[in-house]
Amino acid sequence: MAQVGWVFLDQSGGKHRIGLYHGEDSGHVVIHCNLRIIQLDFSVKDSKTYTFFIEDELCEVRMFKEKVGFSYEFFVDKKTDTPLNRVRKKELTRDRKMGAGVIIGFLLIVIGGSAGLMWYNKIQVAKRMARTGISFALDRSELAAFLHQAVPAEAAIRLSASEPNKAIYRFQTADSVYVSGELVFDKNKPLLLSTGFPLHDGDAFQVLYLPSRPRSFYLDFGRPSEPTQRTYLEHAIAAEQAAHPNATKEKSNCIAEMVAKIRGWEQLASIIYQNQTPGNYPAANQVTYEKMMGDRALKQILQTNCPNQ
Numbered sequence: 001m002a003q004v005g006w007v008f009l010d011q012s013g014g015k016h017r018i019g020l021y022h023g024e025d026s027g028h029v030v031i032h033c034n035l036r037i038i039q040l041d042f043s044v045k046d047s048k049t050y051t052f053f054i055e056d057e058l059c060e061v062r063m064f065k066e067k068v069g070f071s072y073e074f075f076v077d078k079k080t081d082t083p084l085n086r087v088r089k090k091e092l093t094r095d096r097k098m099g100a101g102v103i104i105g106f107l108l109i110v111i112g113g114s115a116g117l118m119w120y121n122k123i124q125v126a127k128r129m130a131r132t133g134i135s136f137a138l139d140r141s142e143l144a145a146f147l148h149q150a151v152p153a154e155a156a157i158r159l160s161a162s163e164p165n166k167a168i169y170r171f172q173t174a175d176s177v178y179v180s181g182e183l184v185f186d187k188n189k190p191l192l193l194s195t196g197f198p199l200h201d202g203d204a205f206q207v208l209y210l211p212s213r214p215r216s217f218y219l220d221f222g223r224p225s226e227p228t229q230r231t232y233l234e235h236a237i238a239a240e241q242a243a244h245p246n247a248t249k250e251k252s253n254c255i256a257e258m259v260a261k262i263r264g265w266e267q268l269a270s271i272i273y274q275n276q277t278p279g280n281y282p283a284a285n286q287v288t289y290e291k292m293m294g295d296r297a298l299k300q301i302l303q304t305n306c307p308n309q
Contacts (some may be wrong), residue, residue, distance in 0.1 A: 005286035006074040010055045026148050042152055056297045087300050132222030137215055159201040171207050173214045189280055194220045196269035197285030203228045229265045236271040243274055254306035
């Protein structure tokens with residue numbers, strides 16, 4: 001397993017540790033930042049680039065397929081024409097006039113101790129899996145073997161017409177075996193996923209299963225299908241418009257789309273439930289919405305790109 005690490009210093013002097021794990025046989029990729037998994041991919045056999053934000057900085061981890069194995073590079077993208085980069089360029093211009101330069105760099109380090117890293121990887125993946133999805137017929141001791149052998153598929157969700165607190169999942173394996181079952185939610189609470197999003201009829205999510213035991217699988221609500229992500233965006237736009245009726249529909253669209261682009265689709269839940277209290281909506285609510293919208297960098301981006309119309 002390839003194990004590479006970098007240290008990134010942001011503009012405020014904060015230190016961020018980025019690490020990458022790449023399975024030699026399975027091709028599975030795990031990228032983490034500050035003890036938190038930010039990218040999880042499977043069966044990567046060719047060159048690939050992963051893009052993510054660190055403290056509002058657009059960053060990339062690039063994988064290059066060589067004649068033998070792979071090489072890896074961490075890169076801070078200061079040139080892509082995004083709203084955030086335009087804000088940063090203005091700040092850099094101001095800083096140059098004051099005679100102070102902003103030093104952004106990275107130091108390539110090799111994280112030693114493969115046994116310790118494998119243990120760390122296992123713990124972090126287990127935490128993410130527990131936070132964003134549900135495991136079926138899997139013991140924690142099987143996690144390493146499961147990640148090595150797991151195959152991805154897509155599970156479709158159907159809500160029960162007779163019981164509002166139940167849903168049916170169903171997916172097909174590569175061998176055309178169908179796996180299905182029930183998801184049961186607390187009937188006294190809103191129908192919410194662990195990610196904070198509402199569950200809709202027809203939503204779909206990635207599922208990882210063992211080819212030898214397809215009923216041993218992990219349903220990952222943190223990896224919705226593209227149509228499901230578009231559904232989240234539509235609900236966020238509608239919620240933003242309903243909460244701010246004096247704003248134009250174009251501005252509501254712009255706010256939801258920019259939040260999804262800059263902060264990630266995961267933050268759309270806070271827009272959807274911006275008028276709810278944390279009681280029944282612990283993952284996304286009025287508090288998380290106000291905290292997100294109060295961020296200085298995001299405010300600048302929205303003011304620049306979504307002005308009052």
